[in-house]
Amino acid sequence: MASLPSYLGFSGVMALLLLVSSVPGGAPDLAADAAALLALRAAVGRLVLPWNASGSPCSWQGVVCGSGRVTALRLPGVGLIGSIPAATVGNLSALRVLSLRYNALSGDLPPDLSADSELRNLYLQENRFSGEIPPALGSLKNLVRLNLAGNQFSGGIPPELNNLTRLRILYLERNRLVGEIPRFDLRNLAQFNVSFNQLNGSIPSRLRGFPASAFLDTALCGRPRGPCPGEIAPSPAAQGPAGGNSGGGAGSDKKNLSGGAIAGIAVGSAAFVLILLILSILLCRRCGKSKTRSxxxxxxxxxxxxxxxxxxxxxxxxxxxxxxxxxxxxxxxxxxxxxxxxxxxxxxxxxxxxxxxxxxxxxxxxxxxxxxxxxxxxxxxxxxxxxxxxxxxxxxxxxxxxxxxxxxxxxxxxxxxxxxxxxxxxxxxYLPLGSLSALLHGNRGSTRTPLDWETRTGIALAAARGIEYIHSTSPSAAHGNIKSSNILLAATREARVSDHGLALLAGPQSSPARAAGYRAPEVTDTRRVSQKADVYSFGVLLLELLTGKSPGQALSNDDDGGGVDLPRWVQSVVQEEWTAEVFDVELLRQQDAEEEMVRLLQLAVDCAAQYPDKRPSMAEVVARIQEIRSSSNSGDGIEEGDEHSSRTDAIAES
The missing domain is CATH 3.30.200.20 (Phosphorylase Kinase; domain 1)
Structure with missing residues (x-):
């Protein structure tokens, strides 16, 4: 096996792997997985996937193994082109995570994808997939996250997706889907979006708790969009008897008000509003002066x-x-x-x-x-x-x-x-741009100017320098309340730390609710915060910058449906998925900064370590952010590969 003939090509390697898979006492399942992966590479990634056919697939880029099987395949943004054939990803029967997002994959989804019964996370967004969404996806009963956004899927949303009872995330926006949304009853669904499709009809009652941003640019009706025809209940007046109608009887009691009655009501209402307005003006003139005094x-x-x-x-x-x-x-x-x-x-x-x-x-x-x-x-x-x-x-x-x-x-x-x-x-x-919290979590619509990598790292460095200065004034000096709403931005988007020193003035009644989501685990009295506790809070702030998620936000990403804090959520995702899954989508558009993002994520995890003595000092934090920014500006990022994987493993173990 070690000395394959030079003339043995790709077909020979695949045949050999399939032969090995039938030999008792070998590793048939892993060999079959390797054959499926090599077939995938031949179809869509021959030029971009440097997989060594003679080595173990567990050492290949993007491949993760567990218990002797391939359990995760993560190849986001690597340049895959073409259609995925059958007998490739569908043969990875132990697969739990499949991430092929941000590539140029096209055609229908492979019909045998439904054979991956262990699949929990399926990320296929930002490709060129077309055709209908296969109803067979509804057989993936373990699926928790499904992202098909940014493709060219057509047809209707298959009602079979209602079988995915564990599903928490369903993103279908920016496709060509038509028709009505099926009557979903997905009780665990926490994140949902079907914007920018040709959908119509009534939004199912189970989905009406999602924000309007989940249904943008569609013809759907019902809360949170406009009411559907016939959903407005008739007014009590309209339900009463029509007093002046000699045609009477049971039917006339349910007729709508006449045009004259409606006009009378409108005139009366306008007169009443006018009277109120005049009274308000008179009162304001009397009390206006006192209102501006204080x-x-x-x-x-x-x-x-x-x-x-x-x-x-x-x-x-x-x-x-x-x-x-x-x-x-x-x-x-x-x-x-x-x-x-x-x-x-x-x-x-x-x-x-x-x-x-x-x-x-x-x-x-x-x-x-x-x-x-x-x-x-x-x-x-x-x-x-x-x-x-x-x-x-x-x-x-x-x-x-x-x-x-x-x-x-x-x-x-x-x-x-x-x-x-x-x-x-x-x-x-007064700083005109307001707080980092408002900038990160405010308007996320089409008019928003995204926060790019350079801006975010600049904010992180400036805030770190401000906190480092506070710590330098005394061995016991600490800010005590670091959070994104206390990082303010000047007109140049330069960050400045506010509320410094106010912990000295805090009374006991203002202490308990302070810095929810940012508080270090060892802090019991929020009026007595150490420098290492400040470092923890700053680590959470870095995670907020990288993920775009608020630390106080309840994140339903764990299996039992409970919310987790931001550091634990990041670590759970890193342990189970590729590190990039945690990053804000606005950052993922900058593929050239991916290595620096991972390095800053590692720093954030180090800062948010459970035990204070494991956290760096703010001086170290400043130095590491400066180094990351210098690397990003010089374009000397380390290529994705073994070292990138080792960084991911280090974060997962932190």
């Missing part, structure tokens, strides 16, 4: 805002002065002022200017509510109104001065603060 009137907080406005009137401050030594200017005894940090470069204004500013709620976070405040002079600032702060004024000033002393390009600078018995305000620069 920033805090934007949010109802259970207690009346009037005392705050009155206190502001009594406690006007000029905000001027300063000691010239880099410390905040101290107000005179008994005065309450907006205290600016000297040398901050921020425009000066007084408390009255701030209270008169038009305000817009930006968000409600762990430590309080953030506002965008536009002053009359045209300056825009961000104001955080703190809650649950129980410190004396002296204690508060000492802690705030520590925050104000932090000076780094990747931190949102604290410009000023205000303290009174009723209100504690912090004034920051």
């Amino acid at each position: 920033l805090v009137a934007v949010e109802a907080r259970g207690n009346e805002p009037e005392p705050v406005a009155a206190a502001a009137e009594r406690e006007k401050g000029s905000g001027e002065g300063g000691s010239g030594n880099g410390q905040p200017a101290k107000p005179a005894a008994g005065e309450k002022k907006l205290v600016f940090f000297v040398g901050s470069g921020a425009p000066r204004f007084d408390l009255e200017d701030l209270l008169r500013a038009s305000a817009e709620v930006l968000g409600k976070g762990t430590f309080g509510t953030a506002y965008k405040a536009v002053l009359e002079m045209g300056t825009t600032v961000a104001v955080k109104r703190l809650r649950d702060v129980a410190f004396t004024e002296t204690e508060f000033r000492e802690k705030v001065e520590l925050i104000g002393a932090m000076n780094h390009p990747n931190l949102v600078p604290l410009r000023a603060y205000y303290y009174s018995k009723d209100e504690k305000l912090l004034v920051y620069d």
Whole structure:
């Protein structure tokens, strides 16, 4: 066997493998799998798959074995071209994962694919498959994920898919499917999309809980799209007797209202609305002045805002002065002022200017509510109104001065603060692009500008540098609340870390709900967070950047249907599937950065290690991100192969 004749070609190798498969005591199943894979290579990948026919298939690119059989075949974006013949993937009877996405495969799906009864994950998206979706796919009872998006499938959606009782993900968008959606009753289905098809009819009741984005550019009706004809229940008035109809009888009681009655109702309603509008204008003129007096009137907080406005009137401050030594200017005894940090470069204004500013709620976070405040002079600032702060004024000033002393390009600078018995305000620069959380998880429609690899790694590096600086100020200094909503973006998309130091001001009531999904497992008191706990939270943030998934999101990807946190979900997918399955689809379009994505994923997993002593320091994190970005920019990524597989294995073992 070791010295095959030189004239023995591909056909001879396949015949030899089939012969070995019939010999007792050998490895017949694995040999048969190898023959099927070589037939697949001959049909669609002869030029792109460097498989050595004389070696074990378990060592081939994209092939994973278990218990002496091929259990996974992952060849995404490798350049496969042509139609998949029968007796290839259909002969891999132990196959659990088949990923051939982002290739140029065409024609019908192989008819014997349904023979892979162990198949759990089938990823065929972004190819050129055509014909009808085989009803025989409904016999794959173990299937959990099915992605056929971005092909040219035609015909209807086979109702046999309703037999896939374990199915959690079904993506059929961007095909040429027609007709109605079958009456699916897939109780485990968690992700579904049929957008951009020629489907019509009513959306089945079981699928009406999915968002409208799952049904875009179709003629479907029913929630969450427009109501279907006949679904609007008649109004109670329409169901009553038609009083003026002499034709009466049982039938006339169910007639619709006449045109005159409808017109009368419309005129009466319009008059009522007009009266309400006039009353509202009169009331607004009376209370408008008081509403613009106080920033805090934007949010109802259970207690009346009037005392705050009155206190502001009594406690006007000029905000001027300063000691010239880099410390905040101290107000005179008994005065309450907006205290600016000297040398901050921020425009000066007084408390009255701030209270008169038009305000817009930006968000409600762990430590309080953030506002965008536009002053009359045209300056825009961000104001955080703190809650649950129980410190004396002296204690508060000492802690705030520590925050104000932090000076780094990747931190949102604290410009000023205000303290009174009723209100504690912090004034920051306003960053127009908002938070990373909004950028990642906001509008995902067609008008969205995708976050590319360069932008995401730039955000990761800038945030890491900001956190590293915080850690460098003291051996015990930590941020304490790292999450994507606390990473803000300047107009250049440069990231800056916000809410730094606010853990020093946190009261006990604001602690329990902090950083859901980001909290390190060893943290019991969220007011006492270590630097290693910050590293864990940053690791989750990196996973969020790479996957596009929010850590607080319940992900139904495990077999028992329960939600898992983001680090455990990533590790479970890496252990079972090729690493790229975890990446955000917006990143997968950049095939040239795939190796760097895997390296950053490895760093994220290292940061989110279960035990603190296994996590790197933030200085190490910064260095590794810089190295990854340098490699990406120079184009010196390592080719996919054994080293790529070893990185995947390392992540799975982490």
